[in-house]
Amino acid sequence: MITEVLARDTAAERPEAPVHPVEVISPILAGHPTELGGEYYVTVLKKLAKTRSVKRYLEVGVCKGDCFSQIACDRAIGVDPAFQLSQNVTSGKKDVRLFQMPSDAFFDEVDVKEALGGPIDLAFLDGLHQFEYLLRDFYNTERLCAPRSLIAMHDCLPVGDTMMPRSISDALRLSRGTRHEGWWTGDVWKVVAILRKYRPDLRVICLDAPPTGLVFVTNLDPDNATLSRDYCRIVDEFAAVPNTLQSVAEFYGTLPILPTSAILTGFDHSLYFRA
């Protein structure tokens, strides 16, 4: 399931490639999905926010606040068209703003830099799980970032096909009675494939954070308009890619998935992210 390899990113144009040996994990082996074995995604985000002394945090898709409540920072913004808060989302923060609206409206209407007092340090994108929505959330967030900022995306590493339908009701129906009951990743894995194809300048780091992966993107360029300018063409291209376990298995063959431990130790962390 896990092989020891040199995780050198072979694309010459990708910046800051890690050059030391790490484990690379395949979530699908011989056609069989396997579970991800790293640290829980909330734990990774919580630790990373602390390590990087995050001051300004944005979360798209907050739901109950399970993750949001764990992030310590100065100012935080949460966006969700239907909050279901059951956690103390003010915990560890000086200033919290919640916008109950879809992310497209939020990015249209809110002066995020003004509200946060500067560019975003860490964003967690976990809203609607259809790839065109996450793609828009990504490029709308990137233009509010600085090169050192981190964008984290959730659910981009599905570990089975019952969670992959574009419709949540289909995912709930298909997963009923399985060990992945209630899980929904949709087809947001396609956004990672899009970034790797259309934004080779970005640093994309996939981690085995259960349940369904964390993908960090850095070396961001707020002035790069490729994704927004070519949005319709890119969406048409990737809508035609079958959203199947077979496609996902091929996609996993093209990218290293690293253990969360690779970025949670102080030394290794600096190999992956801009200081």
Ligand SMILES: C[S@@+](CC[C@H](N)C(=O)[O-])C[C@H]1O[C@@H](n2cnc3c(N)ncnc32)[C@H](O)[C@@H]1O
């Ligand atoms: C998986 S939950 C988020 C969980 C949360 N990030 C956490 O880890 O604790 C997804 C949330 O996305 C929200 N959502 C759905 N459509 C959205 C949209 N267009 N913009 C922003 N959020 C959206 C849903 O209401 C739901 O609460």
